Amino acid sequence: MTALTAVRREDVAPAFNQELNGILHLLTCGSVDDGKSTLIGRLLWDASDLYDDQRETINKSSNAATGGAHPDFSLLLDGLVAEREQGITIDIAWRYFDTERRRFVVIDSPGHEQYTRNMASGASHADVAIMLVDARAGIKRQTRRHAAILDIVGVKRVVLAVNKMDLVDWSQEKFRAIEADFRELTLRFGFREAIAIPVSAVGGDNVASKSEHMPWYTGPHLLEHLERIPSRDVTPRGSFRMPVQTVLRDGLDFRGLAGTVSSGCISVGDRITDALSGQSAHVLRIATMDRDLEIAKQGQAVALQLDTDIDVARGAVISASHELPTLASQLEARLVWLWETPFEPSNGYFLRTVTDLAPISSLTINSLLDLETLAVQPSETCAVNDIANASITLGREVAVDTFADNQQTGIFLVIDALTGASVAGGVITAASQGEASDGKIFRLTRELLERGLCRDLGDSEDDRREFQRRASETALLLHAAGVQVKIEL
Amino acid sequence: MNAQLSHLDMLEAEAIFIFREAAAQFRKPVLMYSIGKDSTVLLHLARKAFWPQKPPFPLLHIDTTWKFRDMIAFRDNTVADFGLDLIVHTNEDGLKKGVNPYDYSPSVYTDVMKTQPLKQALDKHGFDAAFGGARRDEESSRAKERVFSFRSPGHRWDPRRQRPEMWNLLNGRLGPGETVRVFPLSNWTERDVWRYIARENLDVVPLYFAARRPTIVRNGQLLVVDDDRLPLQPGEVPQMKSVRFRTLGCWPLTAAVPSTATDLESVVAETLGARTSERQGRLIDHDQTGAMERKKQEGYF
Numbered sequence: 042m043t044a045l046t047a048v049r050r051e052d053v054a055p056a057f058n059q060e061l062n063g064i065l066h067l068l069t070c071g072s073v074d075d076g077k078s079t080l081i082g083r084l085l086w087d088a089s090d091l092y093d094d095q096r097e098t099i100n101k102s103s104n105a106a107t108g109g110a111h112p113d114f115s116l117l118l119d120g121l122v123a124e125r126e127q128g129i130t131i132d133i134a135w136r137y138f139d140t141e142r143r144r145f146v147v148i149d150s151p152g153h154e155q156y157t158r159n160m161a162s163g164a165s166h167a168d169v170a171i172m173l174v175d176a177r178a179g180i181k182r183q184t185r186r187h188a189a190i191l192d193i194v195g196v197k198r199v200v201l202a203v204n205k206m207d208l209v210d211w212s213q214e215k216f217r218a219i220e221a222d223f224r225e226l227t228l229r230f231g232f233r234e235a236i237a238i239p240v241s242a243v244g245g246d247n248v249a250s251k252s253e254h255m256p257w258y259t260g261p262h263l264l265e266h267l268e269r270i271p272s273r274d275v276t277p278r279g280s281f282r283m284p285v286q287t288v289l290r291d292g293l294d295f296r297g298l299a300g301t302v303s304s305g306c307i308s309v310g311d312r313i314t315d316a317l318s319g320q321s322a323h324v325l326r327i328a329t330m331d332r333d334l335e336i337a338k339q340g341q342a343v344a345l346q347l348d349t350d351i352d353v354a355r356g357a358v359i360s361a362s363h364e365l366p367t368l369a370s371q372l373e374a375r376l377v378w379l380w381e382t383p384f385e386p387s388n389g390y391f392l393r394t395v396t397d398l399a400p401i402s403s404l405t406i407n408s409l410l411d412l413e414t415l416a417v418q419p420s421e422t423c424a425v426n427d428i429a430n431a432s433i434t435l436g437r438e439v440a441v442d443t444f445a446d447n448q449q450t451g452i453f454l455v456i457d458a459l460t461g462a463s464v465a466g467g468v469i470t471a472a473s474q475g476e477a478s479d480g481k482i483f484r485l486t487r488e489l490l491e492r493g494l495c496r497d498l499g500d501s502e503d504d505r506r507e508f509q510r511r512a513s514e515t516a517l518l519l520h521a522a523g524v525q526v527k528i529e530l
Numbered sequence: 531m532n533a534q535l536s537h538l539d540m541l542e543a544e545a546i547f548i549f550r551e552a553a554a555q556f557r558k559p560v561l562m563y564s565i566g567k568d569s570t571v572l573l574h575l576a577r578k579a580f581w582p583q584k585p586p587f588p589l590l591h592i593d594t595t596w597k598f599r600d601m602i603a604f605r606d607n608t609v610a611d612f613g614l615d616l617i618v619h620t621n622e623d624g625l626k627k628g629v630n631p632y633d634y635s636p637s638v639y640t641d642v643m644k645t646q647p648l649k650q651a652l653d654k655h656g657f658d659a660a661f662g663g664a665r666r667d668e669e670s671s672r673a674k675e676r677v678f679s680f681r682s683p684g685h686r687w688d689p690r691r692q693r694p695e696m697w698n699l700l701n702g703r704l705g706p707g708e709t710v711r712v713f714p715l716s717n718w719t720e721r722d723v724w725r726y727i728a729r730e731n732l733d734v735v736p737l738y739f740a741a742r743r744p745t746i747v748r749n750g751q752l753l754v755v756d757d758d759r760l761p762l763q764p765g766e767v768p769q770m771k772s773v774r775f776r777t778l779g780c781w782p783l784t785a786a787v788p789s790t791a792t793d794l795e796s797v798v799a800e801t802l803g804a805r806t807s808e809r810q811g812r813l814i815d816h817d818q819t820g821a822m823e824r825k826k827q828e829g830y831f
C-alpha cells in the first residue's frame with residue numbers, strides 16, 4: 042500500500058501560530074455512488090492534518106468495492122446516525138481541513154432531485170463547486186440540474202472531477218468526450234471558471250498528486266487547482282456596502298454604526314450615504330476594539346463613526362455616495378422554495394435582507410424553472426424544491442441591489458410570519474420603486490400609528506425599533522385580511 | 531491593502547457578525563459560559579462585537595459543583611476583570627439526591643447535573659437565545675449543526691424544525707415556544723481556537739498548561755485528583771506527574787494528557803501537531819456511537 046504513505050504530511054510540523062491564506066468553501070455534488078465521499082476522504086487523507094486516531098480507523102477499514110485493496114476513505118465523512126441507518130445523506134455537512142497553505146471548508150450536500158433545496162442552501166456558501174461524474178457514464182441530467190442550481194445561487198467556479206478513470210483504462214478519449222460535453226454545458230451559465238480533471242478517487246490519481254496513469258493530462262491536479270483559487274474576499278471590488286447591524290455607543294460622544302463590509306471598501310474621509318433616509322456624511326473613524334483602521338474592506342467587521350450624526354439605524358445599508366443601492370418596494374426575483382409547506386398567497390411573509398426585515402404585501406409566483414431543460418412553465422403555485430420566478434411587493438422600501446450587480450446585497454430570505462420558518466431563499470433580478478397602480482393601497486402612516494397603537498413609545502432607539510416592529514406586524518395582519526398596505530413612516 | 535484576510539481574520543469577523551445579528555434579533559440572549567478555552571474565545575469575540583459597550587447579555591454558568599477549583603477561580607476573575615454579569619445555576623435537587631460523577635453513569639450524571647439545570651436556568655430567566663461555543667468539527671453529529679439552532683418547547687432539538695441557512699442571512703424570527711442556540715464558533719477548529727488564543731494573547735485556565743499534579747489511572751485514563759470527594763479504589767495512590775488538559779469539564783470525568791508544555795507557545799505547538807482528536811479526553815463521549823447526537827436531541831448543548 043505504498044500509495045497511502047506517499048503524500049502523508051502529518052510529520053510536517055505546522056508553524057507556531059500559523060495563519061492560513063484565507064478560507065476556501067468547497068461544495069461537492071454528484072449522484073449517489075459517483076464517489077463523492079471517497080474523493081473528499083482521499084483529499085483529506087493525502088493532503089490534510091488528520092489526527093492519528095482518524096487515520097487508524099481508516100487503515101483498519103477496507104473497501105469491499107475494490108476487493109479490500111484500499112481502505113474505505115469515505116468513512117472520514119460519516120454523518121448523523123439516522124442518516125447512516127438510512128444509508129443516505131440528506132442534510133448539509135460541514136468539514137474542515139487545512140493543507141499547508143489554506144483552510145478548506147467542505148460543504149457536503151445531497152444531489153438527488155428531492156434535495157434541490159439542500160443543495161441550493163449548501164451551494165450558497167460555496168466559493169467553488171466540485172461536480173463529480175463517473176467516467177463510465179459521463180454528464181447526466183443530474184449534472185445539468187446541479188450546474189443550474191450553482192448558477193442560481195451565485196457559484197462562479199466549477200470543477201468537473203471525472204472519477205473512476207481506472208475503470209475506463211485511463212482513457213484520454215473518454216475523458217475528452219466528457220470534457221467537451223462539460224464545456225457545452227457550462228457555456229449556458231455565468232461561470233467565471235470551469236475546468237475538468239480526470240481522477241481516480243480510490244487510487245488518489247490527480248487528487249492531491251499527479252497521476253502516473255494519465256501522462257496525457259497536463260493540467261493541474263485537484264488540490265493544486267483548489268489552492269490557486271482566490272478566497273472570497275481577495276478582491277475588494279465592487280461598490281461599498283455595509284448593512285448596519287446595530288449602533289454602538291460609549292456613553293460619551295462615540296456613536297458607531299456597527300456592521301460587516303459586505304462589498305467594496307471604505308476609507309476614513311470617504312463620503313457615505315444611507316439610501317433609506319437619503320442622508321450623507323463623511324467617515325470620521327473606522328473603529329474596532331483592537332485599533333482604528335484607515336480602511337475597511339469586504340469581510341471586515343467594524344464600527345463607523347461619522348462626522349455628522351445622521352439618523353441611521355439597523356437595516357440601513359451604508360453605501361458609497363456615488364454608487365447607491367436601489368430603494369425598492371417592487372422586486373423581481375428568482376427563488377428556491379425551501380420549506381415543506383408550499384407557498385400560500387394569503388399567508389403573511391417577511392422579506393429578510395442581511396440586516397433588514399420588511400413585510401411583504403404581495404408575493405406572486407409567475408413561473409417555475411425546469412432545471413434540466415432550463416425552460417420556464419407558467420405557474421401560480423410553488424412548493425418544496427421548486428425554483429420560481431416571482432414578483433414581490435414590499436410594505437415599505439428596502440435598500441437592495443440586483444444579484445448581478447452585487448451578490449451580497451442582492452439576496453434575501455422569505456420568512457413565514459407565523460412560524461418564523463425560512464420558506465424560501467432568493468436572488469433579486471430587478472428592483473424598482475414602482476408602486477402597484479390600482480388605488481386600493483392602504484397607507485399606514487406614522488401619524489396613524491402614533492395616535493393609537495404606538496402612543497406609549499417615545500424617541501429612544503429601542504422605542505423607535507419597537508415602532509418599526511409594530512408597523513411591520515400591523516402591515517402583515519392587514520395583508521392577511523386582504524388589504525394591500527404601504528408603510529409610510 | 532489588497533492583502534488577503536487570513537483565515538483567522540475571516541473567522542473572527544464572521545463570529546462578530548453572528549453576535550451582532552443575534553443580539554439585534556433576539557429579545558433576551560445569554561452566553562453559556564463553561565470557562566474552557568472555547569468559552570474564552572467566545573467571550574473575547576463578544577467583547578469585540580459590542581465594543582465600546584459591554585456585551586448586552588449576561589453569562590450563564592451551569593455549575594455541577596465538580597469543576598476544577600482553578601476553573602471557578604478563573605471564572606470569577608474573568609467576570610470581575612471585564613465587569614460582566616454572571617448567573618451561576620446548579621441543579622439543587624440533583625445535588626440533594628447525591629448525583630455525582632462516580633456513582634452514576636456519565637449519561638445520567640450529565641443529564642441531571644448539566645442538561646436539566648441548563649433548561650431550568652434558561653426557563654427561569656426567560657432567555658430566548660443562548661450563545662454556545664460548539665464547533666462543527668468537534669464531532670460528526672455536529673457537522674450539520676446550524677449557526678442558529680432552533681429548539682422546540684422543552685428545548686428539544688428536532689432535525690425537522692431546523693431552518694436552511696443560505697448565504698450569510700440569519701433568520702431569528704422565533705415560532706411559538708421556540709428558543710435558539712447560537713454558535714458563533716461553528717466554523718472554527720480546535721487548532722484555530724489555540725491559534726487565536728495565542729494571537730490575541732488571551733488568558734486561559736492554568737490547567738491547560740502542564741504542571742506536576744496528583745494523578746491516578748482509572749479505566750486507562752489519567753485523572754487529576756482535585757479534592758478528596760472521589761473515593762479511591764484499592765491500589766489507587768495519587769502520583770505526581772506533569773500533565774495538562776486539552777478540554778476541561780468535571781474533574782472525575784476529564785482525562786489529562788502527559789505533557790511538558792508549560793506555556794502558551796508550547797501548548798499551541800503541541801496542539802497543532804496533535805495526533806489524536808480532542809474528544810478522546812472527554813469520557814462521556816465514549817458511551818456509545820451517536821451518544822452526542824442523542825444528547826443534542828435531549829438538549830445537552
Ligand SMILES: Nc1nc2c(ncn2[C@@H]2O[C@H](COP(=O)(O)OP(=O)(O)O)[C@@H](O)[C@H]2O)c(=O)[nH]1
Pocket residue numbers: 071072073074075076077078079080104106107115204205206207208240241242243244
Ligand atoms: N474503481 C473505483 N471505484 C471508486 C472510485 N471512487 C469511488 N469508488 C467506489 O464507488 C463507490 C461509491 O463511492 P462513494 O464515495 O461512497 O460514493 P458517493 O455516494 O458519491 O459518496 C464505492 O464503492 C467506492 O469505493 C474510483 O476512483 N475508482
